[in-house]
Amino acid sequence: MPDALLQMTGITKSFGGVPALADGTLSILPGEVHAIVGQNGAGKSTLITILTGVYRRDGGTVRWQGREVDLRSPREAQAAGIATIYQELTLVPQRTVIENIVLGYEPKTRLGMTDWRAAEARTRAVLGRFGIDIDPHRPLGSYPTAIQQLVAIGRAAAMEAKLLIMDEPTSSLDEREVQVLFGVIRQLKAQGTSILYVSHFLDEIFELCDGVTTLRDGRTVGAARIADLSRLDLIAAMLGRSAEDIRSVGMTELSGQSRAEGGAVVLEASGIATGRRLRKLDLTLRAGEIVGLAGLLGSGRTEAARAIFGMDRLTAGTVRLADQPAAITSPRAAIAAGMAFLSEDRKTEGIIPDLSVCENLTLALLPRLARMGIVDQKRERRIVEGFIAALGIKAAHMDQPIRQLSGGNQQKVLLGRWLAIEPRLLILDEPTRGVDVGAKREIQAIIKAKVKEGCAVLLISSEFEELIEGAHDIVVMQEGRSVTRLSNPGVTEDRLIHAMAAGAPA
């Protein structure tokens, strides 16, 4: 076996006395794609931030290319050849693609000025290698997230990094973009670059990775070659249960629901449009029913949710909510009418970073928690305690700022925020994204329970499994229009894909 490129051993780290890592061990070979898997809060991101010098470790050793090192800052890590694509992009959206690629590593002319010609050449070379066809003189922010992400990777490649770290890179990409990303990763690998890959999508890990390290509760509990593992083995290791145990309960919690017959119509959208991305959508939702919204990226699913929730102004059509004569023109009105909307964009539309878990969770509920204008804090804390237990939210305490929680746990708090207002219509845009397999099932079980109580759910998901097993009906969208409505039982992945792509320009 060749010598490891990176060897982290016995890494420990606590935040304010609460251990996040108890024994993190990680070994990466040159030129391999290595995955880290583990439940939300297992310590994956923490291990990475220690490697990249953002946090200092409390204990343990890091060997890089055979030598013991102590990387104290992201700059030192980059200089050593470790590049990171963070989950939130950390490039400068206002500046051009070229500037972003060379920022901090600008080629210089003899006079010490930036050599823009060389910079452009370098940029074009990198983009060309990855088959990305964009104008490098335009501001980075004018391109979609996926392109921005590829540019970030291009930057790492241009720096000739030996190890490229990606923390949940695909969570905002669609199927096609994921394939482009994988192509780039394979190319880098072929050139001998090692890749550290964190993801909750097991399919991706089996498709892409060579080795895998499993973290549980801050400890490395296993490291193996992917080829030696089954999906079930991996899940079992993550959850710390036996494979048989998991086999017996099944994979998604939404499966096998019977529809409450004859529920009253809760929502009726007819012919709604808000612009180019949402042109004409018809949708009926009944109490006790989950309707899925399927479509390719850009087919207008999120726009449909935004329109129904009163975030964008309708240019055509009507949205009618049962017992609600007035049109919904703002999120506030939507909430007052009993709607809730878990947005897919946790960072910009969800969390208030400096507010506590408790304050974040009760934000939508606030008006109802106030008595004569004063928040009833006793009741508030009781409610929050209930949700922390019910959703299995991992936090030191409820007054911890939410930004300190792991990504998946933040998502659970946001779900709790909406469940707390006891909505009759729950719109969920990618509710289990970034959530580990165990928590995913818990969340699905909670959704199921809500539906049993008579709540109507509009479910947007890019995961076919979740849609097909979970939704009673699936409305398929293409280019901003609803084109068909498929009914369960009887929806198969093939039928769904066919409906999504049918008639669409190739």
Add this chain to the structure above:
Amino acid sequence: MIGTLLRQGHLAVWVALAVLILFGTLRYDNFASAYNLSSFLGYNSMFILISVGMCLVIMTGGIDLSVGTVAALASVVAAMLSPLGLAVALPAGMAAGLAAGALNAAMITGLRLPPFMATLATMLAAKGAALWLADNRTVPVDWTSDFTALGMNKVADLLPWTILVALVAVVIAWVVVDRTPLGRTILAIGGNAEAAHLMGLKTRRAEVFVYLFSGACAGLAGVFLASGYGAGQPLEGAGWELAAIAAVVVGGTLLTGGMGSVTATVAGALLFGLVFNLLNFENGRGTISLSANWQSVIRGAFLLIVILLQARLARPVPKT
């Protein structure tokens, strides 16, 4: 309690305050006297007021540059109306402040101007209005009416009325921030405006509230000024906004908004007043003589020290 303070990074300002009081008491004979206490509180009640108003504005991620000149304008208005008595002059001064606050709120929530620009415009406009009303002069108050009672009388010969009034504003701000949905909304806007809007929070109402509150505080501070020092002063108040911002920052409130503390802001305001007070005592001892310029430098250095301390305490540097 200490734990909470530490976590929120507010400890430094309280510690600094305690240290300075101890230092002053030990070093100067008359420092811990009733006279010094009451004149200190009287003078600083104005700064406490505008700092607390500023604190709420900054929590939303905004800024109010107009507080100084608005206070000056209010002092002129109050002084001009002082013959009609406190019952007229005080509400009139506050109304001037509220009007400025309403102007800020309209520009910021209505026209969507950045708070920096909007309040800068109001700052200039208020200065112009004050000078125009006062005809470029200080406006003496009417000593025969009860107007000066507010600024000059004391409860039990010790606590100036102004500090008690300022305290009421502090309590209101504290209750709003700590106990009401409005306060949560204020913090949520500063933390993530888009999410706050999505949550159905009344974001516009909260923004209007903070600028009105800040304006009212500035107006009241102007009334204190006229009543306590016997004149409406159109040119006073220059730089007050910076003093208020400094007090807010020293109190651990982020300039980007989203978190902060009303009580720590009050401590911050007191801290600055205290440094000034101590420097006066030092001058009075005659061992050194510091010009106003040097005093300013020392206060600046002090601000830096407390902020550095604050950062250290809030995020302990992890050891390797």
